[in-house]
Amino acid sequence: MPAEEQKRLYEQLATAVFELDEQLAKLLAQEVLDRGYDAWQAVERGLLEGVNRAGKLFDEEEYFVPELLIAADAMYAGLAILRPHIKTHHTGFNRRVVIGVVQGDTHDIGKNLVRIMLEVAGFEVHDLGRDVPPQKFVDTAIAVKADLIALSTLMTTTMERMGEVVSILEAEKVRNRFKVIVGGSPLSQQFSDRIGADGYAPKAAQAVELAKRLVGLSNAA
Amino acid sequence: MDRRERFFRALARREVDRAPVICTGGSMTATPEEVVALSGYALPEAHDDAAAMAGLALAAARITGFESVGVPLCVTVEAEVFGAEIDMGDARTEARIVREPHKSIAEVALIPVEDLLRRGRVQVSVEAVRLLAQNAGDLPIIANLIGPVSIAAAVVEPTAFLRELRTKPSETAALSAHATDFLIAWARQLIAAGADAIAIHEDTTTPALVGPRTFEQAVVPHLQRLVAAIHEAGGRALLHMCGALGRSADSVARLGVDAYIPDASLSVAELREALPGTALIGNISTFLLHQGEPRGIAKLAARLAGEGGFDALSPTCGMSSITPLENIRAMTSATHAFLAQESSNV
Secondary structure (H helix, E strand, O other), X not given: OHHHHHHHHXXXXXXXXXXXOHXXXXXHHHHHHHOOOOHHHHHHXXXXXXXXXXXXXXXXXXXXXXXXXXXXHHHHHHHHHHHHHOOHHHOOOOOEEEEEEEOOOOOXXXXXXXXXXXHHOOOEEEEOOOOEOHHHHHHHHHHOOOOEXXXXXXXXXXXXXXXXXXXXXXXXXXXXXXXXXXXXXXXXXXXXXXXXXXXXXXXXHHHHHHHHHHOOOOOOO | OOHHHHHHHHHOOOOOOOOOEOOOEOOEOOOOHHHHHHHOOOOOHXXXXXXXXXXXHHHHHHHHOOOOEEEOOOOOHHHHHOOOEEEOOOOOOOOEEEEOOEOOHHHOOOXXXXXXXXXXXXXXXXXXXXXXXXXXXXXXXXXXXXXXXXXHHHHEOHHHHHHHHHHOHHHHHHHHHHHHHHHHHHHHHHXXXXXXXXXXXXXXXXXXXXXXXXXXXXXXXXXXXXXXXHHHOOOEEEEEEOOOOHHHHHHHHOOOOOEEEOOOOOOHHHHHHHOOOOEEEEEEOHHHHHHOOHHHHHHHHHHHHOOOOOOEEEEOOOOOOOOXXXXXXXXXXXXXXXXXXXXHHO
């Protein structure tokens, strides 16, 4: 029953990612190719499923940041093997995000988690890194024709930089071209409202839901 | 009761006439722009000059009414001596790490502690404490350190380091232990120079971020050793971390710190239950300090300092550099006003 075997292999791949076993994820990804199974299905039902399960445990506070990062490493390792064999029409849904940590702050762990979860969800992510000047978010978003700008900060002292990004978008009369979302432990929905952002999410997984909703892809995978 | 005695009594959870209002410095900045402007000193210059560092810390206490002085005024001394590239910022922007020296724990070579103690601004901070001991009168002197494992996460790029806490536990433990050795040696110098208390700021590897298992295995042993060494040298130990304690409350309770400084999301009732033997310092929201009105701030401060409240008051995190001085003064004068009101009721 090849269909059964195929399903079992995808499930093993998901489990390898979920159980943080990068070596096993690589071996299984290679096995998918060796057996001639569909690479995209292995990504979707195996690798991405595994990271999503890890993300769920993260939300339930069973997994924490180290576990989620290692699960993502296992996913990316498998993806590197499978990606060359994915037929092009499967790649994402053509929505672009510019993401970064605002100027004055170099704490980027939270931003990295959101980037991973956005990539898993199929967004094309342009990561500007950390300590990013407000103008650079705007320039990059215009240059790559982004749908969404995602701003992160951990520090109470740098939150106001987020409002500057919105102000620049308004000054350059491009505010309506982009949705702006904000995140980071000191933030709140009220803060997001006050600076004129389009949304706030308290956790990485919720940031992905928010991003999908804002670009009109709610419930889409 | 002078200010040092009040601070010590609050830490010991003994009776005080009123709760002291302190601000440690370090990650919990006492020097917003308006304070710096009135101080006669400048940032970033005061980060790198003992007389200016001590002078600004002392001026900040005088201007704001905080009943403590704290140095260093930033969170980058440790990362700098371990090789990170630092941007010193200015009065508006805090000093910060621009680049960590290593991409992986595998690249890290341990630098002898004696060399680390001579590097960067370590001796500047020790000298600043010495100057404060001469000039700060009855103000308690707090020296600020980053927690050992958070330092390790500034030596290796932090996202990589967090993975390696799990995938390379013995290598990361060796670096954390080395950072602890450095902190112990530095803390001894700071206490010998006149620091009354050492505030440890665990800014990356918190229970909320790494989870209870990793916190217990990879963070607690180093913090325990540091706290014991601070006590042995005659200092008090304070600990500040962001985020909830969750299932790590027992681990934190076992660290033996004199006082815990939580973030604003935690209530005094749950903290008392989680950390029964520990003094609690908090919990005036830095948002409120930045955007609130003096009246509301004074009310909150009086409430938190009252019955069943905190043992000492403090901003709950680093104050934004544009926090109005008027709001800070509303906080620091509130307990005096509260006391006055109490005695007028008698």
